[in-house]
Amino acid sequence: xxxxxxxxxxxxxxxxxxxxxxAGHVLRVFDLAPAAVAAAVSAGASAxxxxxxxxxxxxxxxxxxxxxRHVEGLYLxxxxxxxxxxxxxxxxxxxxxxxxxxxxxxxxxxxxxLAMIDAPVSGGTAGAAAGTLTFIVGGSAEALERAHPVxxxxxxxxxxxxxxxxxxxxxxxNNMALGxxxxxxxxxxxxxxxxxxxxxxxxxxxxxxxxxxxxTEVCNPWPGVLENAPASRGYSGGFGNDLMLKDLxxxxxxxxxxxxxxxxxxxxxxxxxxxxxxxxxxxDFSSVIKLVAKDA
Ligand code: NAD
Numbered sequence: 001x002x003x004x005x006x007x008x009x010x011x012x013x014x015x016x017x018x019x020x021x022x023a024g025h026v027l028r029v030f031d032l033a034p035a036a037v038a039a040a041v042s043a044g045a046s047a048x049x050x051x052x053x054x055x056x057x058x059x060x061x062x063x064x065x066x067x068x069r070h071v072e073g074l075y076l077x078x079x080x081x082x083x084x085x086x087x088x089x090x091x092x093x094x095x096x097x098x099x100x101x102x103x104x105x106x107x108x109x110x111x112x113x114l115a116m117i118d119a120p121v122s123g124g125t126a127g128a129a130a131g132t133l134t135f136i137v138g139g140s141a142e143a144l145e146r147a148h149p150v151x152x153x154x155x156x157x158x159x160x161x162x163x164x165x166x167x168x169x170x171x172x173x174n175n176m177a178l179g180x181x182x183x184x185x186x187x188x189x190x191x192x193x194x195x196x197x198x199x200x201x202x203x204x205x206x207x208x209x210x211x212x213x214x215x216t217e218v219c220n221p222w223p224g225v226l227e228n229a230p231a232s233r234g235y236s237g238g239f240g241n242d243l244m245l246k247d248l249x250x251x252x253x254x255x256x257x258x259x260x261x262x263x264x265x266x267x268x269x270x271x272x273x274x275x276x277x278x279x280x281x282x283x284d285f286s287s288v289i290k291l292v293a294k295d296a
Pocket of ligand 1: 238240
């Protein structure tokens with residue numbers, strides 16, 4: 001069992017930390033939000049008053065923060081965490097951030113003699129709670145082998161995509177496809193409903209036909225079709241529209257870096273931006289259906 005510093009206890013980090021505790025690891029946690037720290041403490045973690053205090057005697061450091069600027073801000077610079085992490089510790093960043101940021105932080109970690117992997121996740125808040133996340137990893141095979149017991153307490157699939165930053169590239173590919181599929185599925189269901197079809201019957205057909213996807217089977221965007229989907233609870237919880245917007249922006253940046261063309265990804269990014277401007281940024285990303293269906 002490892003002494004783990006866990007930083008960032010939000011919708012994802014909170015339940016991930018709880019699963020590490022259940023597996024018997026010893027956790028020292030920090031989040032800027034006191035309520036998030038309190039929840040982890042009631043699950044058995046001990047609270048640190050800063051990230052630096054959290055890593056003081058850590059063997060493994062895990063971060064789960066919103067975006068690149070938070071991760072760079074945490075680790076880099078004279079006052080950054082990399083200067084404080086004990087020599088020999090393993091650093092695992094699970095946030096979804098720009099591949100270039102992940103490489104920058106991993107290089108700075110290596111310069112300090114610390115092994116680091118980028119390990120963004122797929123599976124949503126339900127996967128985080130159930131301990132069934134997919135980890136999409138970039139970094140050395142040796143570092144991933146050390147991370148394995150910790151990752152497997154929080155997830156069931158681990159994919160090694162390549163060197164530092166490769167996990168982030170693969171995660172962006174996944175989320176770009178997901179963003180496009182969700183918008184397309186919403187549009188299709190809205191078309192059916194506009195013709196008087198029942199959304200549930202239409203979705204049940206699609207879920208076993210050629211347009212089946214996570215959007216039809218798990219996170220259907222029409223309210224009431226799937227009881228446990230965010231759409232059936234006012235689009236609350238789940239994966240925020242603005243996080244999807246962030247990921248599609250990262251995909252666009254990554255495409256520009258190589259000259260790749262992503263016409264559907266760019267279109268989807270605009271749809272999620274429009275949904276955000278309608279005041280739906282905090283809602284689950286399946287609320288993008290609201291752009292084409294007033295009743296949703
Ligand atoms: P969240 O906003 O719920 O949680 C982020 C937490 O980080 C917050 O509690 C915040 O207070 C804390 N934080 C921010 N800066 C900090 C700092 N400097 N020090 C300490 N704590 C700090 O976000 P989330 O939904 O948990 O997502 C986290 C990451 O996981 C994002 O990169 C997101 O894209 C990715 N992700 C989310 C989902 C999902 O379904 N929510 C799924 C897969 C991946």
